[in-house]
Amino acid sequence: MYIALEVESNCMKRTPYLPDTLKFSCEFCGEENIIEFDPTAGKHQTFTEDCSVCCRPNRLRVTVNEVTAELEIEAEYEG
Numbered sequence: 001m002y003i004a005l006e007v008e009s010n011c012m013k014r015t016p017y018l019p020d021t022l023k024f025s026c027e028f029c030g031e032e033n034i035i036e037f038d039p040t041a042g043k044h045q046t047f048t049e050d051c052s053v054c055c056r057p058n059r060l061r062v063t064v065n066e067v068t069a070e071l072e073i074e075a076e077y078e079g
């Protein structure tokens with residue numbers, strides 16, 4: 001599963017606003033989850049988040065693109 005969140009940026013010369021939440025689709029049940037995210041904690045972050053619907057763990061790999069202010073999110077079921 002691959003999701004890119006797009007955030008509008010009016011001026012590319014400014015430091016773009018980095019989203020502090022992210023959205024992923026559960027790899028087990030397909031439901032959408034929105035969780036808090038700290039973009040200042042690193043450009044590449046890997047963590048496990050339990051789906052709020054089915055409680056299955058999803059391993060998320062998040063890459064912060066500071067130029068486009070997009071989050072690149074890969075989710076895989078951690079079974």
Ligand SMILES: [Zn+2]
Nearest residue numbers: 026029051054
């Ligand atoms: Zn789920």
